[in-house]
Every structure is written in structure tokens, then in C-alpha cells.
Amino acid sequence: xxxxxxxxxxxxxxxxxxxxxxxxxxxxxxxxxxxxxxxxxxxxxxxxxxxxxxxxxxxxxxxxxxxxxxxxxxxxxxxxxxxxxxxxxxxxxxxxxxxxxxxxxxxxxxxxxxxxxxxxxxxxxxxxxxxxxxxxxxxxxxxxxxxxxxxxxxxxxxxxxxxxxxxxxxxxxxxxxxxxxxxxxxxxxxxxxxxxxxxxxxxxxxxxxxxxxxxxxxxxxxxxxxxxxxxxxxxxxxxxxxxxxxxxxxxxxxxxxxxxxxxxx
Amino acid sequence: xxxxxxxxxxxxxxxxxxxxxxxxxxxxxxxxxxxxxxxxxxxxxxxxxxxxxxxxxxxxxxxxxxxxxxxxxxxxxxxxxxxxxxxxxxxxxxxxxxxxxxxxxxxxxxxxxxxxxxxxxxxxxxxxxxxxxxxxxxxxxxxxxxxxxxxxxxxxxxxxxxx
Numbered sequence: 001x002x003x004x005x006x007x008x009x010x011x012x013x014x015x016x017x018x019x020x021x022x023x024x025x026x027x028x029x030x031x032x033x034x035x036x037x038x039x040x041x042x043x044x045x046x047x048x049x050x051x052x053x054x055x056x057x058x059x060x061x062x063x064x065x066x067x068x069x070x071x072x073x074x075x076x077x078x079x080x081x082x083x084x085x086x087x088x089x090x091x092x093x094x095x096x097x098x099x100x101x102x103x104x105x106x107x108x109x110x111x112x113x114x115x116x117x118x119x120x121x122x123x124x125x126x127x128x129x130x131x132x133x134x135x136x137x138x139x140x141x142x143x144x145x146x147x148x149x150x151x152x153x154x155x156x157x158x159x160x161x162x163x164x165x166x167x168x169x170x171x172x173x174x175x176x177x178x179x180x181x182x183x184x185x186x187x188x189x190x191x192x193x194x195x196x197x198x199x200x201x202x203x204x205x206x207x208x209x210x211x212x213x214x215x216x217x218x219x220x221x222x223x224x225x226x227x228x229x230x231x232x233x234x235x236x237x238x239x240x241x242x243x244x245x246x247x248x249x250x251x252x253x254x255x256x257x258x259x260x261x262x263x264x265x
Numbered sequence: 266x267x268x269x270x271x272x273x274x275x276x277x278x279x280x281x282x283x284x285x286x287x288x289x290x291x292x293x294x295x296x297x298x299x300x301x302x303x304x305x306x307x308x309x310x311x312x313x314x315x316x317x318x319x320x321x322x323x324x325x326x327x328x329x330x331x332x333x334x335x336x337x338x339x340x341x342x343x344x345x346x347x348x349x350x351x352x353x354x355x356x357x358x359x360x361x362x363x364x365x366x367x368x369x370x371x372x373x374x375x376x377x378x379x380x381x382x383x384x385x386x387x388x389x390x391x392x393x394x395x396x397x398x399x400x401x402x403x404x405x406x407x408x409x410x411x412x413x414x415x416x417x418x419x420x421x422x423x424x425x426x427x428x
Contacts, residue, residue, distance in 0.1 A: 038372035041379035072410035
């Protein structure tokens with residue numbers, strides 16, 4: 001059946017209006033940056049609302065984002081860049097629980113991590129301690145190891161294939177420091193700076209590593225059966241239909257669980 | 266896959282208006298189709314088929330045992346699909362356009378509003394005791410970050426022997 005003329009006309013008009021009014025960031029060819037930004041801010045807001053974390057927006061040099069300034073969301077893959085206020089912005093989470101040790105964490109977008117193989121892996125939204133990120137900002141570099149939380153964002157509407165989940169799990173496998181990076185080092189991540197900095201605990205098997213963080217694939221669409229089974233086995237959560245009612249709440253809930261247990265990671 | 270006339274017309278409009286990538290993706294999604302209903306929602310099938318053995322994360326042997334206890338005949342990664350039938354392609358296309366165009370714009374606007382709320386929290390936190398009156402939260406503009414000159418990050422890192 002042919003498309004009714006008035007629907008065709010309205011569609012053309014809507015597309016022209018859409019392109020005129022919206023930044024390139026939200027148009028479909030931009031690889032889902034809108035979803036990444038939304039996820040990052042949703043997690044930040046959830047932490048703020050928990051009352052246990054004080055959340056601030058930061059510029060690329062680590063200073064607070066001034067009122068009226070823009071939040072620079074990275075659109076390129078990179079490790080942590082040398083301190084620069086015009087560099088990628090990030091979100092800082094400071095633990096604000098009386099009687100508990102202070103702790104600063106950073107939520108980054110499109111950050112590249114370096115795996116044991118030497119390959120770099122971009123994680124759309126990832127969480128790491130400031131004790132790892134700050135020394136890297138001095139000269140630039142890649143965090144190594146497994147992030148506290150890591151999410152892959154896909155704005156595809158079809159069901160994710162098993163291969164898509166394999167890609168995510170392969171990244172996590174290369175990042176997990178099951179073998180010690182240096183003799184005697186039991187850590188979850190480290191910064192190859194001078195001097196070296198390390199953080200967190202090592203697990204003896206991969207699945208235990210994955211179980212003690214928040215990892216997930218966040219999708220506009222759903223997941224195939226194979227992707228579901230693979231993800232479930234390796235503790236990679238499947239957050240489907242993310243724009244639907246309540247879907248983001250499940251991501252936030254697991255994120256907050258991990259934040260509450262961050263001292264045991 | 267037989268594309269319906271109205272679907273092809275939508276594809277042509279998308280292409281003509283500069284949304285060619287979206288047009289291509291729509292055709293692919295219609296062709297790839299959906300999983301057959303028997304396979305959808307099968308997230309827990311393996312769980313049900315297992316014999317209830319306790320899996321301890323510190324012992325991979327139990328994980329292996331869990332694998333071999335799966336009694337299902339169907340390979341877990343085997344997926345049966347069917348293309349979207351012609352009679353449903355128009356509805357599918359409408360849903361596709363909503364998820365690819367409308368939802369991301371809403372998400373982007375909400376992200377900027379949430380960022381604004383966080384900035385206001387920062388201001389109150391910084392000026393505790395000195396804030397007078399109520400400041401309406403303003404969205405923070407989120408923009409693409411241009412790639413600064415950075416050189417080679419690898420060159421700046423101390424050597425690490427991958428293991």
C-alpha cells in the first residue's frame with residue numbers, strides 16, 4: 001500500500017525540522033552519544049540522590065565546572081589526557097558518609113582502557129577511582145585493569161547478537177588482572193605512571209572479577225537468546241528497552257549497590 | 266524479504282532528506298527481523314534446565330559442571346528469526362523512527378537538565394550558608410569535545426610487560 005500523501009509530507013517536514021533544531025550529537029549517525037550522556041548523568045544523579053555521595057561536574061583539568069560553562073562530552077576515543085580545561089569533562093563522586101573514609105571516584109565517557117594484551121578498549125561510560133585518574137592527568141595515559149563500573153551503550157533497536165555480547169566480554173577479559181601485573185601486586189587496576197599507582201583487590205578468576213563490579217550493555221532494543229545467556233553467565237547485565245519506563249532505574253540500582261560496596265572491590 | 270510499498274517510500278524520504286544511514290539501518294532491521302516467539306524471553310531457560318547445583322565463584326570446576334548439566338538440546342546461541350512481514354512494516358518503521366529520532370533527543374535534553382541540577386547542587390555546597398533565595402536550575406549545555414593536541418599517550422607511560 002502506498003504511503004498516504006499527508007503522512008509523506010509530514011515526515012519530510014519533521015525530518016527537516018529535526019535536522020535544523022538538533023545538534024549533530026543527537027542525530028542517528030552519531031553512534032548513540034545521546035544515550036551515553038543520558039546514562040552518565042542518570043548515574044550521577046542517582047548517586048547524588050542517595051545522599052551518600054556529593055556529585056560535581058568537572059572540567060578536563062579536574063577543576064569544577066563553572067556555572068554557565070559547557071560540559072565537554074568526548075566524541076573521540078582516548079585515554080586520560082594531560083590536564084587541560086578544554087579537554088573531556090567528567091563527573092566526580094565524593095563519598096559523603098560521616099565516619100567513613102573519604103573516597104573520590106570519577107565517571108568518564110568514551111574512555112579508553114589498556115588491556116593486558118596492550119590493546120586499548122573504549123568503554124562508553126566507566127567509573128574509576130581518582131587515585132588512578134589524577135596521576136594520569138599529569139602527563140596523560142591509559143588506566144589499566146577492570147573499571148569499578150563499565151557500560152556499553154547501543155542505540156540499535158534490533159536484538160543484540162551473541163557477537164555483540166562477545167565483544168563486550170572480550171574487552172572485560174583483556175582488562176581483568178587475573179595475572180598479577182607486577183610481582184606481588186594484587187590489585188584491580190593500576191596507572192603506569194612514575195611511581196606506579198594501584199587500587200582495589202585482585203580476584204583469582206574472571207567471573208569473580210565481573211561479579212564484583214557493575215557491567216552492562218545498555219540498549220534501545222533488546223537481546224537475542226545467545227546474548228542473554230552469555231551475558232548472564234559472565235555477570236554482564238542486559239539493560240534492554242532503555243528508553244522505556246523504569247528501565248534506567250535498574251541500571252541505577254546496580255550502580256548504587258556497587259558504590260555502597262566499593263571498599264570491597 | 267519483500268519490502269512493502271509504504272516502507273520503501275519511507276526509505277526514499279529518509280534518504281532524500283539526508284538520513285541515508287537511518288534508511289539503510291531501517292531496511293536491515295526489517296530484514297533481520299525478530300526472533301521467533303519460542304526464543305524470546307529465554308533468559309532463564311538455562312537456569313531452569315540446570316540441576317540446581319551451587320556455583321561458587323572461587324571454583325571454576327563447578328562452573329564447568331554447571332555447563333555440562335544443561336539438558337537442553339538447543340544450542341544457547343542458536344537463534345531463529347523471521348523478517349518483519351509486509352503488513353507490519355509500516356508500524357515497525359514508525360516505532361523505529363521514534364526510537365532513533367525522538368527518544369535520543371529527549372534523552373539529550375534530560376541529560377542537560379540533570380547536569381544543570383548537579384551544577385546547582387555544587388553551588389549550594391560551595392556557598393553553604395551564603396545562598397540567598399532560590400536559584401532556578403538551568404540546564405548545562407553538553408557539547409562535543411574537540412580532540413586536544415595530545416601526542417602519543419603510550420610514549421608517556423612507563424613500560425609494562427603484558428602477561
